[in-house]
Amino acid sequence: MNKMDYMEVTLPNYSYVFNFEEEFIHQDTRVWMMNNWTNCFYYCGIYMILIFGGQHFMASRPKYELRGVLSLWNTLLASFSIIGFTRTAPELIHVLRNYGLYHSVCIPSFIEQDRVSGFWTWMFVLSKLPELGDTVFIVLRKQPLIFLHWYHHITVLLYSWFSYTEYTASARWFVVMNYCVHSIMYSYYALRAMRYSPPKWISMVITALQLTQMIVGCAINVWAHQYLESGQAECHISRVNIKLSLMMYFSYFVLFARFFHKAYLGGKSSSKSGKKAYANGNGHIAAADYSNEKLKAN
Template identity: 75%
Template sequence: MNDYYDVALRNYSYIFNFEEKFEHKDTRAWMTKNWTISFYFCGLYMILIFGGQHYMQSRPRFQLKGVLSVWNTLLATFSIMGAFRTAPELFHVLKNYGIYHSICIPSFIELDRVAGVWTWLFVLSKLPELGDTVFVVLRKQPLIFLHWYHHITVLLYSWFSYTEYTSSARWFIVMNYCVHSIMYSYYALKAMGYHPPRAISMLITTCQLCQMIVGCTVNIWAAQYIQEHQPCHVSVTNIRLSIAMYFSYFVLFARFFYKAYLSQDSGKKSKTIVSVPSQYARNNSEKLKGQ
């Protein structure tokens, strides 16, 4: 335990009790045995959201501003905490060991319980994040493909990657926590009735696009290390799935960015267009109502 503290305190000024007691072997054993449950969750999710849309067709939309404010505030707080508890490990590895180690050696599980527990919480968080779509359905906002495709694929990939202790995941997790910290904080402010400047929404989408580019780059580096026969704790299957996922996200978010900020119609909108799919869908809905 003392050796652990010597390592951990280089990155963290304080270690919480639940972080200290975290046992990655127990969580991995459970996730390895049960990760396919995520498919059932996704199936139920699809039934509920599209069934919910059908149910809401003949019913008035819910406002849910108070609940939405609390929901986004909780997710923003969780994301900020996750970013602060995982980013130090990535920076420490990059500074002291380099790119190869950060991509191929899974020390975030073996040597760092703080990053380990927040990695596990990250994976689990993809399940409650499906609740974002509940608000879309109940508020009768158009449910675009990017929204539900993103939620489903992230959930499935995250749960699968945890069973493999995918070492490159430290990059994906830190990036996602950081982007979500900004994104859900923006959501929360909007739900509370504030009007952050349009530049913030553009910044969020730009960060999302950068996230996809870095994700693809990390996977390409991992593939190169494997081709060079260097030990790398990333499976070829995982690399293929991850590149396909990140590239598809990049295409969809780039298309969204163009429609929201660069097309001629985007300049005519009187309301701020938010970079998140659900908010963009709401603005589209308002536009259609005026036609």
């Protein structure tokens, strides 16, 4: 299947297309990313200096509550994720329904055609930079900062920006799944920051969704690898990308599974720790606010 084949596919029937979506030009953003994606290494370096330097700075100082700012931050991210999900999910559903699994994994139909999905994919990639700000709340509120949090933020940023330069076809899966989980997760934390008390089981469901996301992410990469190795059809994803993505998703799965076990299945001691952290407020591993931090799944 060549480029002309996947440029001729039909598009989802969007009820409305905004002007800024209609004016979106894929090639311009791809050229920009190809010229600038390596800057994210500098951003990650600055991020590491700020968060660990910030922890040292806050060690002898009282914590900040920041509940109002945190409520606004989570509300904005929840709204962004909900909109992103509603604008990208139709393309994935349309492709699966009309063209099947192979097309959804290997053929980037949004190239130069689906400007709606393309625009929100671009927004998704860019959003990984400001999302580093999640960690600021952990540092200023003097909450525990564990490896999974900053490791996740850094690797998601690096992988997302790199993948955009290749127009990786399987990215449609990753983008839709991430938007979906974030829609629920940030809404939950916005309510918590506003002092509402959603049922605790919701956080467990969110962590289960995160684990499911990791499993699906690994499966997508395995399928892409099989398509490439068969040599029977074109698959628009590089072997390097598959290796990086598979390692990333598998590492997330191991770390989130470990967290899930400690938070929910580790016995009385884990249960007490989970309840204590849950009572303290905002977290980002979506489970029981077990470590009082913000963790997102990609």
